[in-house]
Amino acid sequence: MDFLKxxxxxxxxxxxxxxxxxxxxxxxxxxxxxxxxxxxxxxxxINQTMADEKARVRSEQCERFTDMxxxxxxxxxxxxxxxxxxxxxxxxxxxxxxxCK
Numbered sequence: 792m793d794f795l796k797x798x799x800x801x802x803x804x805x806x807x808x809x810x811x812x813x814x815x816x817x818x819x820x821x822x823x824x825x826x827x828x829x830x831x832x833x834x835x836x837i838n839q840t841m842a843d844e845k846a847r848v849r850s851e852q853c854e855r856f857t858d859m860x861x862x863x864x865x866x867x868x869x870x871x872x873x874x875x876x877x878x879x880x881x882x883x884x885x886x887x888x889x890x891c892k
Contacts, residue, residue, distance in 0.1 A: 849890055856887035 825838045832840050860883040867876040 853887065853891040856883070856890050860884050860887045 826836045828834045828836055829840075835843070860880070863876070863883055864880055867873050867880060873880075
């Protein structure tokens with residue numbers, strides 16, 4: 792029985808050390824995986840595909856918010872309410888600028 796206690800302690804220590812080593816290396820391995828080219832993505836990595844999609848969506852949002860701000864400005868001019876709508880128009884332009892950076 793005295794021999795079994797140190798062996799169990801050693802096995803437990805090795806298991807904990809292995810778990811810690813794996814948990815430390817897993818994020819690095821995941822990042823490497825995300826940067827590897829993927830054939831089904833036309834040779835792009837997952838990270839590159841996500842970055843490209845984000846840029847495309849931001850471009851669409853920029854265009855949409857710019858059009859909305861322009862339309863609101865045109866309507867305010869047609870109605871003669873530029874002074875009254877100035878805060879709303881400024882906020883809309885601020886949103887458009889935010890997506891167009």
